[in-house]
Amino acid sequence: MSDSPILKVRGVSKFFGGLTALNNVDFWVNAGEVVALLGDNGAGKSTLIKCISGVYRPDHGQITFNGHDITGQAPMAIRSLGIETIYQDLALAENLDVGANVFLGKEKKKRLLGLIPVTDDDYMRAEAAKALQKLDIHIPSLRQKLVNLSGGQRQAVAIARAIYWNARLIIMDEPTAALGVPEQRKVLEVIRTLRDQGIPIILISHTMQDVMDVADRMVVMLRGRVAANVPRAEATVDLLVKHIIGAGEMS
Numbered sequence: 001m002s003d004s005p006i007l008k009v010r011g012v013s014k015f016f017g018g019l020t021a022l023n024n025v026d027f028w029v030n031a032g033e034v035v036a037l038l039g040d041n042g043a044g045k046s047t048l049i050k051c052i053s054g055v056y057r058p059d060h061g062q063i064t065f066n067g068h069d070i071t072g073q074a075p076m077a078i079r080s081l082g083i084e085t086i087y088q089d090l091a092l093a094e095n096l097d098v099g100a101n102v103f104l105g106k107e108k109k110k111r112l113l114g115l116i117p118v119t120d121d122d123y124m125r126a127e128a129a130k131a132l133q134k135l136d137i138h139i140p141s142l143r144q145k146l147v148n149l150s151g152g153q154r155q156a157v158a159i160a161r162a163i164y165w166n167a168r169l170i171i172m173d174e175p176t177a178a179l180g181v182p183e184q185r186k187v188l189e190v191i192r193t194l195r196d197q198g199i200p201i202i203l204i205s206h207t208m209q210d211v212m213d214v215a216d217r218m219v220v221m222l223r224g225r226v227a228a229n230v231p232r233a234e235a236t237v238d239l240l241v242k243h244i245i246g247a248g249e250m251s
């Protein structure tokens, strides 16, 4: 473990009835690092992410973020410390525009005639535009409803929302799974831009090429345990696949 990881997961276990989803997991993220989380279906990746984001409470172990003990805290408390999680379904509002989606749940209000509270759509669009610009993402009209945007543009809106609220760690669950090739490339570029801005990322992906392209370190899970921790310099697709299927295990 490096000297000063910003996120530290120590000895975390999680049980669902008789099933051990996480078994004494140690995991960490250093400042400015992109960490890929790999593993077959059922390996425990989502459960680990949900323990970090507060959706699940670990049964054992401790999670700290920037020195705060966040073990078992509520999702809103964890978000307010700067951990933003982008789930696969993105959790966006299809019938609202880009600005409203960046502000979802935290809408900016103004008073009409100094009296009637209404949402301040111009302000939210302008702020959303700034967040997208930071990421070098172009969406032709921010008045577009989300339903009219492409998969990559929606992914961009979800990421813009995360950074707008000052994310200090972004967790992405399969961000390129549903995208076309040009959009996948854009999302990978955005991941690099975020890293260059010093924002660490945990990336769950099944796409080996994405992982090889952007990750600084790869952590492979197997049946609830961490099976391997591979720095980019030592990683090959072959080696990662071996760990994923358990062929790298000691006999």
Ligand SMILES: Nc1ncnc2c1ncn2[C@@H]1O[C@H](COP(=O)(O)OP(=O)(O)O)[C@@H](O)[C@H]1O
Residues within 6 Å of the ligand: 016, 019, 020, 021, 039, 040, 041, 042, 043, 044, 045, 046, 047, 048
């Ligand atoms: N809410 C739950 N209730 C019961 N079992 C669960 C629940 N969530 C996950 N599991 C089980 O925990 C194990 C790990 O699942 P998960 O973390 O979703 O794996 P991954 O994301 O790597 O595919 C699997 O065996 C899964 O069936």
Ligand SMILES: [Mg+2]
Residues within 6 Å of the ligand: 045, 046, 047
């Ligand atoms: Mg999963």
